[in-house]
Amino acid sequence: MKSQISSALSDFFFEYETPRQVLVRNRRVGVVCRLIQLGVLAYIIGWVFIYEKGYQSSDTAVSSVFSKMKGVGYTNVNGAERVWDVADYVFPPQGDSSFVVMTNYIITEGQKMGTCPELQGKANCTKDADCEGGSFKRTGHGQLTGVCVPANKTCEVLAWCPVENDHNIPDPPLLMSAENYTLFIKNSVTFPLFQVTRSNLVEGIDSSYIRKCLHDPEKAPLCPIFKLGDIVKLSGFNFETIAKEGGAIGIVVDWTCNLDVDIKHCKPKYNFHGLYGNPGETDKARASVGYNFRYAKHYLDGSVQKRTLLKVFGIRIDIIVQSLARKFDIIPTLTAIGSGVGIFGVATVVCDLVLLYLLPKREFYKNMKFKYTDTQAQHDSESLGLDTSVYYTLEANARQAQDTDRSNDPDSEAGSSETEASKK
Incomplete structure (x- = not known):
């Protein structure tokens, strides 16, 4: 054992x-x-x-984006001249990766809380019974008082008066000068797996270069300062069209790096994509064209609280960082x-x-290819008193000799294959 x-x-x-x-x-x-x-x-x-x-193994980056707009706009509406700076036309003002640049607006000044007639089409009426007091219209401006104003044929509302009239959007856009605004993008990325940190202010991009450069896909592809008109053009939009009712543009900062070569070759590429605001959009997209929102500036006139309401039409900028680093x-x-x-x-x-x-x-x-075994072979080996492996060895030698004889016969399988091989 x-x-x-x-x-x-x-x-x-x-x-x-x-x-x-x-x-x-x-x-x-x-x-x-x-x-x-x-x-x-x-x-x-x-x-x-x-x-x-x-x-190579791969890693994506942890990213941070800082943005800054510069430029001054000018408007003259009904003889009222006004200069717009960054604090007036950028929302929000914190320099985030997503913000809005105002290009058009509807302004309603001197609003105060009180009662006034609703706009035409919002709550039409012919008698007081048509105006249910205390109710609201989803698209209205305030609470119905239950009174019908015969001069306007609309219900009276408790709201900020006079109510905003946004039926007529200024055309051409009031802030066409926004085309010359500039956007500065500062972006840093870190690839944790490879412990590599890079900034879009790469080698050669210093303060003196930034002061005079302007991004161009061919001549200055690494310049981080972009003209708003160029951004709109590179995204495939027409500036006047998108400035009228607003839209959205994506700026993709692409970090695709091969870290097997020198780190200085790891540089960003900027791509521009029109997200929405194309006048050629059809179907459901036409139900809500452009991009707009409202904001109000409150103040006191004596002891009366008033506000200036602006409906802002603008270009929403989304800065998107796309990254992929590889290393052996x-x-x-x-x-x-x-x-x-x-x-x-x-x-x-x-x-x-x-x-x-x-x-x-x-x-x-x-x-x-295959070697077949059966119980008869095992019985034969036992009857001869031989080990099974020895029996199979003798059997293989016999088959080899038989195959040699058959190879000399031109009518056999082996012989025919050898003859074909010799002919070839």
Whole structure:
């Protein structure tokens, strides 16, 4: 018993088994095999390693964006001249990655709390019974008092009076000068996995350069100062069209970096996308055109609280940071190589299918590839008093001798294959 255990352990630790291989000389199968292997090799090298960078690990950045608008606007509405600076036309003023630049507006000055007639179309009436006191209209400006104003044929409301009339949007936009405003973007990114930090103020972008540069996709692609008119143009919009009713534009700061090369080559690229505000939009998008909102400035006139209400039409700017950094890593490299080696087995599977099921001599190839055993062979070996392995060795030698004899016969399978090979 002890010797059997020792023998089993010895066989397990000190022996190696390798699968049996059959060399098949067949041009068609050989060509199919090499073509498949060549295709797999092209996939591994071309797609996995070159295109997908399968030898690198990747990381996305933690990002921070700071923005600053500069420029002065001028309007003259009914003889009332006004100059607009950054504090007036940028919302919110904190320099966030998403903000609105006002390009058009409707102003209602001197509003105070009281009662006044509603606008036409909001709460029409012919008698007081048409105005339900204490109720509200969803699109109205205040609470109905239950009184119908005959001169206007609208219900009286308790609201900030006079109520805003936004039916007529100024055309052309009042702040066409916004086209010359400039936007400064400061962006920093950190790739935690690789412990790399970069800023869009890369090498060569210093204070003297910033003071005189203006972004241009061809001449100054790294300049972080953008003219608002150029942003609108690069996004595919017309400035006057989008300035009238507003819209939204996305500025994408793209950090796609290969950290296997010098870090100075890790630089941002700026892309511009029109999100909405295109007059060519149809279907459901036409139900709500442009971008607008309201804000009010409150003040006291004597002891009376009043406000100035503005309906702002503007261009919403969304600064979006898109990042992907890659660097060589042995783990994904070995994984890609291992998966590629595994895919090479596809050639073997396909060629076996062709050999065993499609070629005319498939039965011959099956006999060469597979070794069959049965109980009769085991009984024969036992009756002769031989070990099973010895019996199979003798049987294999006999079959080899038989195959040699058949190879000399031109009518046999082996002979015909050899004859074909010699002809080729």
